Amino acid sequence: MRKFGLIGRNISYSFSPNYFAEKFSREKIDASYQNFDLQDLSEFPEILRKNKGLEGLNVTIPYKESILPFLDSIAPIASEIGAVNTIKISKSGKLTGFNTDYYGFLEAIRPFLKEQHKKALILGTGGASKAVVYALKSENIETTFVSRKPSKNAISYEDLDKEVLEDHLLIINGTPLGTFPNTGDFPKIPVQNLTPGHLVFDLIYNPPTTKLMELAKINGATVTNGLKMLELQAEKAWEIWQQD
Numbered sequence: 235m236r237k238f239g240l241i242g243r244n245i246s247y248s249f250s251p252n253y254f255a256e257k258f259s260r261e262k263i264d265a266s267y268q269n270f271d272l273q274d275l276s277e278f279p280e281i282l283r284k285n286k287g288l289e290g291l292n293v294t295i296p297y298k299e300s301i302l303p304f305l306d307s308i309a310p311i312a313s314e315i316g317a318v319n320t321i322k323i324s325k326s327g328k329l330t331g332f333n334t335d336y337y338g339f340l341e342a343i344r345p346f347l348k349e350q351h352k353k354a355l356i357l358g359t360g361g362a363s364k365a366v367v368y369a370l371k372s373e374n375i376e377t378t379f380v381s382r383k384p385s386k387n388a389i390s391y392e393d394l395d396k397e398v399l400e401d402h403l404l405i406i407n408g409t410p411l412g413t414f415p416n417t418g419d420f421p422k423i424p425v426q427n428l429t430p431g432h433l434v435f436d437l438i439y440n441p442p443t444t445k446l447m448e449l450a451k452i453n454g455a456t457v458t459n460g461l462k463m464l465e466l467q468a469e470k471a472w473e474i475w476q477q478d
Contacts, residue, residue: 235264235265235266236263236264236265236266236287236289237265237266237267237268237285237287237288237289238254238265238266238267238288238289238290238291238292238475239267239268239269239270239285239288239290239291239292240267240268240269240270240291240292240293240294241270241272241278241281241291241292241293241294241297241301242269242270242271242272242293242294242295242296242297243271243272243273243295243296243297244271245269245271245294246269246271247413247414247440248269248294249439249440249461249464250267250269250292250294250464250468251267251268251269253464253465253468254267254468254472255267257472270285270291272297275297275300275301275304278301278304279304282323282327288323289322289323289475290320290321290322290323290471290474290475291320291321291323292319292320292321292468292471293318293319293320293321294319295360295361295362295410296360298317298318298319298335298360298361298362299316299317299318299360299361299364301318301321301331302316302317302318302331304329305318305321305329305330305331306328306329306330307328307329307330307331308330308331309330309331309332309333311332311333311336311368312331312332312333314368315333315336315361315364315365315368316361316364317333317335317360317361317362317364317365318331318332318333318361319332319333319334319335319361319362319365319467319471320332320333320334320467320470320471320474322474322475322477332471332474333365333368334466334467334468334470334471334474335361335362335365335366335463335467336365336366336368336369337369337466337467337470338462338463338464338465338466338467338468338470339365339366339369339435339437339463339467340369340372340373341462341463341466342435342458342460342462342463342466343369343435343458343463344373346433346435346456346458347373347375347404347433348433350403350431351375351403351404351433352375352376352403353375353376353377353378353401353402353403353404354370354375354376354377354378354402354404354405354406355377355378355380355394355398355399355402355404355405355406355423356377356378356379356380356406356408357380357405357406357407357408357409357421357423358379358380358381358407358408358409358421359379359381359387359388359408360408360409362408362437363379363406363408366406366408366437367379370404375404378402380393380394380421380423391421391422391423394423394424395424395427396424396427399423399424399427399428399432400427400429403429403431403432403433404432404433404435405423405428405432405433405434405435405450406434406435406436406437407420407421407434407435407436407437407438407444407446408437409421410438411446412436412438412441412444412445412446413438413440413444414440414441417441417444417445418445419445420444420445420446420449421446423446425446425449425450425452425453426453427453428449428450428453428454428455429453429454429455430453430454430455430456431455432450432453432455432456433455433456433457433458434446434447434450434455434456434457434458435457435458435459435460436457436458436459436460437459437460437463438459438460439459439460439461439464442459442461443457443459444459447459
């Protein structure tokens with residue numbers, strides 16, 4: 235039996251095990267997929283040692299960036315993004331990092347993009363947000379990070395006034411705020427300034443409608459969640475794992 239899995243922290247809720255279990259059953263693939271819940275990434279080498287025969291891993295919060303030093307090589311796009319969400323493990327045990335988040339996001343958002351979506355606010359600066367920026371740049375969409383800790387590369391939530399939101403009609407939530415079970419949380423943006431011209435893409439998929447999406451809809455904005463992105467990135471990861 236072929237073996238695959240997911241590494242992350244506090245990932246009991248994860249989409250991936252059920253998705254791949256259903257895929258393996260449906261397509262009659264003799265394989266298994268399991269969660270490796272790591273409280274610290276220093277546990278990662280032990281996971282590899284104890285699970286001989288692993289062919290591939292997905293990587294989720296909070297390790298998409300910190301996993302890089304553990305890898306033997308990184309694919310060019312993942313290197314440019316600065317984050318990895320897929321690892322291919324060779325028969326000799328070599329680890330190669332890839333990023334399929336950018337592909338999943340781009341293909342998921344394309345049907346929603348309209349002429350007015352020229353500038354985007356990216357909430358959060360983690361690995362998923364970096365993949366989003368890479369994808370949007372390929373569509374010639376200007377991006378601005380928003381962070382609780384502003385820097386030369388990111389503005390703060392306090393900077394988000396009516397004028398800024400009017401100038402950025404695409405908003406991507408790359409933070410975990412609003413994820414089950416903390417479904418009442420949402421990034422503190424001035425949702426009252428959202429309009430029917432806005433598109434809000436929340437990378438969260440559980441719950442299907444987050445608090446941010448709910449508040450955006452009240453103001454007429456178009457909203458979508460991260461489920462399609464997850465499905466697409468998972469299938470792209472599977473493609474990578476099949477390559478020689």
